[in-house]
Amino acid sequence: MTEINSSKSTIQKSKQKNSQSGSQLNHSTDWFTRMVKFSPKFLLLLLIVPVFGGLIGVLLPAFGWAPALSQYDLGLQGFNALWQTSGFGRMIGLSIATGLLSTLLAFVVTLMILGAFFNSVWLDRIQQVLSPILVIPHAAAAIAVGFLIAPSGMISRLFSPWLSGWELAPNGMFPHDPYGISIILGLTLKELPFLLLMALGALAQPELGKKLRQQHKVALNLGYCPMTAFYKVVLPSLYPLLRLPLLAVLAYASSSVEMPLILGPNTPPTLAVAIMHWFNDVDLNLRIKASAGALIQLALTGGLLALWLLGEKLVKCLFCESLTNGKREYAGSYWQKVTGAITILVISFIGLALLGLVLWSIAGFWRFPSALPDSFTLLHWQSAVMQMGEPLVNTLVIGIITTLIAISLTLLCLESEQIKGKLLSRFTSLIIYIPLLVPSIAFLFGLVWIQQLIAVQVSFISYINVVIAHLLFVLPYVFLSLASSYRQLDSRFAIVAASLGTKPCKVFLKVKLPQLIAPILIAAALGLAISFGQYLPTLLAGGGRITTITTEAITLANGASRRTSAVYALMQMLLPLIGFILAWVLPKFIYKVAHR
Amino acid sequence: MQSSLHIKNLQLFRQNELLLSLNEQVNGGEILTLMGPSGSGKSSLLNWLTGALPSGFHANGEVWLNDTNITFTPAHQRHVGVLYQDALLFSHLSVAGNIAFAMPPGNKKQRLDKIEASLAQVGLKGLADRHPDNLSGGQQARVALLRVLLSEPKAILLDEPFSKLDSQLREDTRELVFEQIRYHQLPAIMVTHDHSDAEAADGKIITLSKLS
Numbered sequence: 087m088t089e090i091n092s093s094k095s096t097i098q099k100s101k102q103k104n105s106q107s108g109s110q111l112n113h114s115t116d117w118f119t120r121m122v123k124f125s126p127k128f129l130l131l132l133l134i135v136p137v138f139g140g141l142i143g144v145l146l147p148a149f150g151w152a153p154a155l156s157q158y159d160l161g162l163q164g165f166n167a168l169w170q171t172s173g174f175g176r177m178i179g180l181s182i183a184t185g186l187l188s189t190l191l192a193f194v195v196t197l198m199i200l201g202a203f204f205n206s207v208w209l210d211r212i213q214q215v216l217s218p219i220l221v222i223p224h225a226a227a228a229i230a231v232g233f234l235i236a237p238s239g240m241i242s243r244l245f246s247p248w249l250s251g252w253e254l255a256p257n258g259m260f261p262h263d264p265y266g267i268s269i270i271l272g273l274t275l276k277e278l279p280f281l282l283l284m285a286l287g288a289l290a291q292p293e294l295g296k297k298l299r300q301q302h303k304v305a306l307n308l309g310y311c312p313m314t315a316f317y318k319v320v321l322p323s324l325y326p327l328l329r330l331p332l333l334a335v336l337a338y339a340s341s342s343v344e345m346p347l348i349l350g351p352n353t354p355p356t357l358a359v360a361i362m363h364w365f366n367d368v369d370l371n372l373r374i375k376a377s378a379g380a381l382i383q384l385a386l387t388g389g390l391l392a393l394w395l396l397g398e399k400l401v402k403c404l405f406c407e408s409l410t411n412g413k414r415e416y417a418g419s420y421w422q423k424v425t426g427a428i429t430i431l432v433i434s435f436i437g438l439a440l441l442g443l444v445l446w447s448i449a450g451f452w453r454f455p456s457a458l459p460d461s462f463t464l465l466h467w468q469s470a471v472m473q474m475g476e477p478l479v480n481t482l483v484i485g486i487i488t489t490l491i492a493i494s495l496t497l498l499c500l501e502s503e504q505i506k507g508k509l510l511s512r513f514t515s516l517i518i519y520i521p522l523l524v525p526s527i528a529f530l531f532g533l534v535w536i537q538q539l540i541a542v543q544v545s546f547i548s549y550i551n552v553v554i555a556h557l558l559f560v561l562p563y564v565f566l567s568l569a570s571s572y573r574q575l576d577s578r579f580a581i582v583a584a585s586l587g588t589k590p591c592k593v594f595l596k597v598k599l600p601q602l603i604a605p606i607l608i609a610a611a612l613g614l615a616i617s618f619g620q621y622l623p624t625l626l627a628g629g630g631r632i633t634t635i636t637t638e639a640i641t642l643a644n645g646a647s648r649r650t651s652a653v654y655a656l657m658q659m660l661l662p663l664i665g666f667i668l669a670w671v672l673p674k675f676i677y678k679v680a681h682r
Numbered sequence: 683m684q685s686s687l688h689i690k691n692l693q694l695f696r697q698n699e700l701l702l703s704l705n706e707q708v709n710g711g712e713i714l715t716l717m718g719p720s721g722s723g724k725s726s727l728l729n730w731l732t733g734a735l736p737s738g739f740h741a742n743g744e745v746w747l748n749d750t751n752i753t754f755t756p757a758h759q760r761h762v763g764v765l766y767q768d769a770l771l772f773s774h775l776s777v778a779g780n781i782a783f784a785m786p787p788g789n790k791k792q793r794l795d796k797i798e799a800s801l802a803q804v805g806l807k808g809l810a811d812r813h814p815d816n817l818s819g820g821q822q823a824r825v826a827l828l829r830v831l832l833s834e835p836k837a838i839l840l841d842e843p844f845s846k847l848d849s850q851l852r853e854d855t856r857e858l859v860f861e862q863i864r865y866h867q868l869p870a871i872m873v874t875h876d877h878s879d880a881e882a883a884d885g886k887i888i889t890l891s892k893l894s
Contacts, residue, residue: 207737300770306757307732307764308784308833315758318783322774410775410782412793414758 118591122505125498126514129561132495133517136533136558137524141384143532147377154538155370164378171375173354178386180350181357184266185340185390188273193332195274195428196281201316202425205299213286215433216279221611221666223619224276225640226658228348229651230439231272232643233446235260238454240442246455255454261349266356268349275436276345277335281328288327291570298323311418318409329398333391334522340387341525344621348643357383358527362622365531366630377535380528387525446652470653474635481618481634481661484549488556489613492564493606499565500572501594504580509573518565521558530555530626537627548628555623556616564613571605603676607669615662635661685710685748687837687869692743694723694730701726702890704743708837710867713860713883717874718890724873728839731871732764733757747836763835765843765859769822771814777801777825778810784833800828804858820851827859831866838863840872844879856882 146152150161168174203209219227234240237258246252261268289295298320305315346356354360361383364376446452450461503509537551575598583597584590599606621636639654692704701723708714716724729735731745734757744753752760771780781797801807804824814822823843830838843859844852856879863870872883880887 297770300766300768301772303732303734303757304764304766304770305783306734307760307762308829309758309761311758319772322772410779411790412782412785412787414787 122498122502125502126510129495129499130514130517136554137520137529140529140532143535144377144380144528147374147535148381164374167375168378177354177357177360180266181340181386184269188270188339189336191274192277192281195278198425199429200285201313202422204316205302217283219279220283221615221662223636223658224344225621225636226655227276228272228345229643229655230443232261232349233442234439240438243455243457262351264351269346272345272349273339281331284331285328309414311415313418313421314414314416336390336394337387337523340390341383341527347640361527380531383525384528443652443655446648447656466649466653470650477633477635477638480632484552485614485617488553488560488617489610492557492560492613493610496565496568519562522562526622530622534626548632551627552624552632555627556620560613560616563616564609567609567612568605571602604673607672611665611669614665618661685869688746690744694726694741696739708869710869711864713870713872713885715872715880715883715887717880722890728841728873731839732762733760761836763830763833764839765826765830767842767845769826771822771825773815777812777814780814780825781829781832784829819847820855823855831862838868838870842874
């Protein structure tokens with residue numbers, strides 16, 4: 087606690103100088119208030135400069151202007167190279183199909199689960215089972231799913247040889263299947279818990295949640311079957327709150343590299359993966375093509391987002407009539423059973439994938455059809471942990487610094503809302519989520535171009551770059567997680583404290599923050615988890631010189647032994663898990679001490 | 683046939699503590715009033731009647747609606763309408779949409795005509811396309827009443843339905859609701875804190891005491 091406070095106050099002091107030079111006219115307020123009022127602008131700067139700078143940094147090379155390569159002829163050579171790439175159309179098709187289908191699938195299953203179990207104890211139980219999945223980084227999830235569906239994976243072992251007759255591992259197409267089915271599976275399983283928890287989070291808002299539960303009850307009294315009541319009454323009010331998470335999922339799914347790298351085909355890969363390969367190629371001239379590709383990726387993701395919004399309008403048009411047609415039952419009990427079956431399938435799939443991962447990490451010799459290893463050993467853990475030192479320290483240092491900055495900045499911005507007496511402007515709230523909606527591969531490459539133009543290649547600088555890149559992705563989630571608790575804080579405490587003559591910074595530090603210790607710790611755990619899981623930002627902003635557990639896990643996933651890979655994937659899950667357990671336990675401990 | 687709501691030998695428990703026991707029959711057009719302090723189990727009784735008794739409560743006994751045992755019928759198949767103290771209108775639908783939502787499916791034109799006619803009947807002519815949030819409290823209460831009535835319930839429960847309305851409005855709305863209940867010959871049970879509500883209902887009054 088004291089540690090957090092002291093580090094926070096040093097950050098505040100350093101920012102104090104900036105803000106003083108900006109607003110010297112206002113002598114009536116103290117430095118803290120001025121700093122707080124300045125914080126939203128600083129937040130905007132921190133997000134806009136890298137994202138839009140990155141986009142410009144990729145736009146110019148895409149049209150041939152690349153000082154780093156001493157190329158100054160504007161033209162379409164990058165795009166021409168793209169059209170001539172064999173399989174370019176398939177890459178685009180694969181990106182669109184995997185992005186759209188996985189998002190759609192995750193959304194539909196989320197709606198089925200919500201509809202079938204709304205207002206029942208089962209929803210809480212499903213939430214408890216699925217919420218830990220949220221902390222699993224995409225890469226680790228991909229490795230686990232890959233192990234599960236591989237020809238010699240857990241599923242095939244469970245059905246062999248008694249059902250399949252396989253005595254040897256068959257030749258299968260999973261993972262890396264050319265149609266992207268493995269990617270869709272991996273993304274769906276990962277995004278489903280996210281969407282579900284976002285929806286449950288929205289329903290947990292006291293006023294909205296109560297209103298929707300009562301309206302659902304009214305619909306039941308009017309004779310509506312529970313599932314129909316959910317779709318006709320709850321969903322229309324709930325959907326607007328799900329739109330942003332959905333768009334973020336769609337943007338991520340259509341442009342991410344972690345899942346397609348581990349589960350996707352190579353000939354050709356998805357567009358995002360191809361761009362990454364071109365960028366990392368020894369032939370620097372491929373970078374012009376990669377930049378052009380990044381622009382296409384931008385258009386592709388933008389197009390998909392527009393398509394989704396269009397689909398929304400279409401669905402609204404089509405179903406508007408049926409909302410009030412009085413029909414109360416659409417085979418609800420049948421759909422309830424189907425949903426139950428799908429839920430069980432999803433949970434057992436995830437459970438099996440995790441079990442497989444644990445087993446591989448401690449497996450000695452493991453013949454094919456046996457469901458369990460013949461012998462167990464801790465050798466893989468020992469040898470992996472021995473080599474893990476540097477990546478582990480990097481992961482933790484970058485994660486902690488990023489999270490501290492993100493939490494401090496978020497708290498200051500939320501405090502500025504209360505001081506000014508109004509919410510952040512719509513523009514600011516939109517910008518906070520921009521990094522989640524713009525394909526990271528597009529602006530991150532632009533950042534690399536810019537870094538190479540201006541930065542001295544010192545490892546210290548790479549760390550700062552990585553922290554800034556991580557911040558882009560950590561900030562939105564930390565903000566999302568803290569905002570509602572901060573805004574719900576009873577403002578009378580602050581007024582009472584102020585009336586007793588407490589200075590604004592003391593009210594903030596001694597009155598507000600202690601009340602928010604639990605949500606702050608949860609947000610910190612979330613921030614750490616997001617930072618731990620970042621692959622592309624670490625790789626690109628760090629110039630490939632900074633290794634973390636995640637970058638190592640992905641490098642190992644496609645080559646080295648399954649056992650080492652399993653250890654790294656488990657480490658990836660373990661770190662955020664520890665964070666969340668601490669966030670859960672510490673407040674109880676702190677209160678206990680305080681109440682002694 | 684006279685419609686009726688019959689509560690047979692009900693014993694309602696919270697955890698294992700007996701909250702209330704009741705054995706009553708309400709005939710069509712009659713309004714049974716339940717009064718009593720908070721915590722006496724009034725709302726739990728209504729929840730049990732609608733089939734939504736929360737966990738932590740349990741009940742012995744049966745409820746019969748027009749000679750059908752509906753004790754174990756799911757909430758949405760009971761045909762028991764409820765009016766709450768909040769109008770609870772759906773904010774994603776218009777006034778007409780809210781009422782249409784409650785009506786049985788059928789010919790679109792006929793349904794719309796029926797909505798218009800019933801709105802006019804309660805003095806809300808021409809408000810069909812308005813958004814419910816833009817109506818006054820009394821108007822919202824009347825839309826909620828129409829919504830329940832046009833869903834063609836077989837019994838109606840009133841959960842302190844007038845407590846959020848101020849006094850003149852309260853009397854008018856109450857009169858309208860009771861008039862409609864008698865007109866449709868529905869058995870009704872009302873839970874209230876207000877003695878004037880109980881008197882106006884002109885039926886049997888049961889005062890529950892808090893058991894401790």
